[in-house]
Amino acid sequence: MVKHHRRPSLALLLAGTLVGTLVSVTASASAAAADFTGDFDTTAPGAVPAGWSVSGGGGDATAQDVPGTVDRALRLKDTSTGAPVTVGTSFPSTSSAVDTGFRLRAAQTSATVGVHLDGAQGHNVTVALSADGRLYTYDGTRRVDLGAYAADRWYDIRVVAHPSTATAEVYVDGERRAAQLDFRTSATALDGLRAGVSTADTGTAWVDDVRIVTESAPQGWPYLGSIAPRTAQQVGSSNLLVGAETLDRGYTDYQAFGPYLGRLGATGVRLQGGWAKTEQTKGVYDWAWLDRIVDDARRQGLKPWLQLSYGNGAYTGGGGSGLGGKLPSSAEALAGWDAWVTAAVKRYKGRVAQWEVWNEPNLAGIPVADYTDFYVRTASLVRAEQPNAVIFGQEAGIDVPYAQDFLTRLSQQGEAGLLSGISYHPYNADPDNPWTYQQVAKLQALIAQYAPGGVVRQGENGVPSRPGSYGALGDLDWTELSQSKWILRRLVNDLGRDISTSVFSISDLHYSSKINSKGLLQTNTDKSIRYAKPSFYAVQSVASLLDSTVKPLPDYSWSSSSSTPLTVRAFAKRDTGRQLVGFWSASGKPSENTVRTSTDLTFRGGDFTDPVLVDLRTGAVNDIPADHWSVQGDTYTFTGMPLYDSPVLIADRSAITL
Known part of the structure; x- marks a missing residue:
């Protein structure tokens, strides 16, 4: 095993005190x-x-x-x-x-x-x-x-x-x-x-x-415990997924990260079907690799979301077999594709309910007319074998014009019924960037117009945990601290808007030229797992709290004494109405410190009987002293709340498990 040389930020302290590290110990x-x-x-x-x-x-x-x-x-x-x-x-x-x-x-x-x-x-x-x-x-x-x-x-x-x-x-x-x-x-x-x-x-x-x-923690606020992680089986149902992509190209190792999947608490997993890996010899399918993954994920309580994507070099004109690859184009290759898709759906229709057609066609330079025809071709094959299949179209970067052209063409062909939704990949260094959700709103309006009943899903998004990483946003300086903050802000933002959302990815990805360190798990260069990063534990907290037993409150009314922009996302338990309200400093790309400031918050239409403070990044739960909150009717005022650029919840104690 070769270990990565990295620059973790875990020696940064809240109060400006340095805890000892292996290389040196200092109190400076x-x-x-x-x-x-x-x-x-x-x-x-x-x-x-x-x-x-x-x-x-x-x-x-x-x-x-x-x-x-x-x-x-x-x-x-x-x-x-x-x-x-x-x-x-x-x-x-x-x-x-x-x-x-x-x-x-x-x-x-x-x-x-x-x-x-x-x-x-x-x-x-x-x-x-x-x-x-x-x-x-x-x-x-x-x-x-x-x-x-x-x-x-x-x-x-x-x-x-x-x-x-x-x-x-x-x-x-x-x-x-x-x-x-x-x-x-x-x-x-x-x-x-x-x-x-x-x-x-x-x-x-x-x-x-x-x-x-x-x-x-806030001085004098009693520590009550930490959020109890729940496995995918225990959670059962939620809008939270995790990515396990690139197994088809061997960039990650399922045997290494598989045991962590269920422990994370996400209830869905995005996988790539791997035509080239399955059919290395024309007409001969080896499903063993994918069977093991699908069956084990299901055993752990996750619902697989299988992408039908990438070409196959065994065929002339077989298309690209990796990121940015073109569609299969020759008659022989298209016939091979059709046969593989039909065989895949026939094999997995009892185990997989959700499918996706191709990966990031717009970024690969695939003309929208070609992608539309290819989508119809593929989705028709899926529905022929599995009439109730959920099928997503795909594009990256929230390319609204591409999506609009795709939906228009699909509608003109009378095939909008083949589309269950669109999956988008919104890479942005600022997880609170208003532009992102403005574009999502446009996608939702287009879906409502052209494919009523369809949904918009965030299907792939993440940031590295160190600088110099491969892939999107890899040119920026990241650490394990800023990664965990970024992931939390995006997840709570998405879930607070009732958007199904996926974390990319469960494990660091080993591309041929460089490591993509967007994983929740740090790896060795043989792809084995070295340790769970702070972001893994942070996502566990989200998975444990924000499952299908809570509903988002998108029109929640609040105000703050803060002079800096805040994001507030509110949720309520479906059975009791008791609330969990997340807030954080919307300060652009997350910082590399955990210094808190103090803010006062007022919630109109609140519902709390015993409010506590939950830091999703650390999992810590502290009591909110009686002199820091008051209620008049359904208006709740909280004073001296610790604020930084990572989500903190004010939650009713009945809504959490320690």
């Missing part, structure tokens, strides 16, 4: 705007990383190349049964929440290896690999089992610790395994991270990609 507030690395790539093999110290005497802890890979990590090697080996780093003492991520691996299942968040009194939160093959943590003094672990396998661990309540949550590979865990020792602040192999055991362990960030 002025350093908070610098770039930091959370890995050991730049540490020479055999050296103790700067800012870390080794103790215990039972062995050593140094940066080393991981055997069988070109990956470098911090290796703990304990050779003594009478002494431990411990390595640690310190950071400025903080009473704010500490969100820590790291990867952990052991060379055996017969030694106890622990990673600890420490305070002045010792270990407060521990995640450990036991000498009997179990992953575990603690709830106070009680050991809590987190499942079995295997030797020589990396585990992606996230620990969120809250000194204000002396509690913590633990996630493993994107799944919350434990919550509301009491600290092991009494502490009101945290100041260090330690890893070690126990005194009685010998063994080798590896730690990598340590990421530590503090997250402050």
Whole structure:
């Protein structure tokens, strides 16, 4: 495995305090705007990383190349049964929440290896690999089992610790395994991270990609817990989808990211059918690759949305077999296309209800007349096999003239009944850009005119998590922080307008020339998953809260004391009417800091009995003190609300699950 050299922003703090990183430890507030690395790539093999110290005497802890890979990590090697080996780093003492991520691996299942968040009194939160093959943590003094672990396998661990309540949550590979865990020792602040192999055991362990960030909350607002993630099966139905594109070209690996799909909570997944991958020899179909994906996604509770797209080089005139590819054109290729489409629908019509015809034809330079004829040809084949199929036309960049021409031609041919809707791809660095939704409104009006009953869906959109990424918006500087903010703002914007919306993509995509880092999951260069990015957990919060049990309130009446533009999107529970109202600073491209300002908000037509504050990015839920809100009739006033360029909700407590 080759790891990506990247510039994560997770060392930026709300209050201008820097939490220690693997490369260096500093208390300098002025350093908070610098770039930091959370890995050991730049540490020479055999050296103790700067800012870390080794103790215990039972062995050593140094940066080393991981055997069988070109990956470098911090290796703990304990050779003594009478002494431990411990390595640690310190950071400025903080009473704010500490969100820590790291990867952990052991060379055996017969030694106890622990990673600890420490305070002045010792270990407060521990995640450990036991000498009997179990992953575990603690709830106070009680050991809590987190499942079995295997030797020589990396585990992606996230620990969120809250000194204000002396509690913590633990996630493993994107799944919350434990919550509301009491600290092991009494502490009101945290100041260090330690890893070690126990005194009685010998063994080798590896730690990598340590990421530590503090997250402050309004002073005196009690922490209640975090949003409970829900799987796709638990959610059941929503307007939230996730992209799993390019599997047909091998740019991602379903076996690697598949286990994370259901954990995310999105209830639909966009896939590409892959004519060229399925029919590598004319007339011979190999469906095994797609069967595995469709069946596993369905097993996890996701509804596949299958795109019929891209050509096949096995045929002369077979069209382009990748992004920007042309339509098949020769008689032989078109006959091959027809046969493949018919076979695909016949095979999957009991498992797939939604289809899409081609990918971004306008960006590929395909004339709208050609695309219209091709759409009719393909959609007719789909409906012949599956009369109730939902079929989307496609275009990118919200090209209203292209869509209008397509719809006009479709109507003139008397084939508007073949269209269930249009899917658009609105890449824009500002997720609140009014132009985007003005164009969406135009598309909706066109659909209503030419294909009544059809819908407009956001089918592919995302931003990178690092600069220099492949694809749309890759020329701008992005980090994992700004990615998570951007995704949240777009999702809440779309869902607040009752638009079905998809996150592009579940995993980083490995194009031939460069990585497209729009994934919610960080990858190694062999496409295996390295860790879940902050955006993965942020989307989990959205999926858990904004499902089909809530409805958007598009005409919600509100006002604010803020001198900067705000976006407000309101929702209500369908059964009780209790509300969830999101607000954020509509400040263009998201910033690289989490500094909050204070604003007062007034909601007319509100419905709350016990309002709480929810930060979708962190998942944290805090009580809103009684002196910060008041109600007169159905007008609610909230004062001193923390505001920044990422969505925060004022939600009735009955509408959330911790």
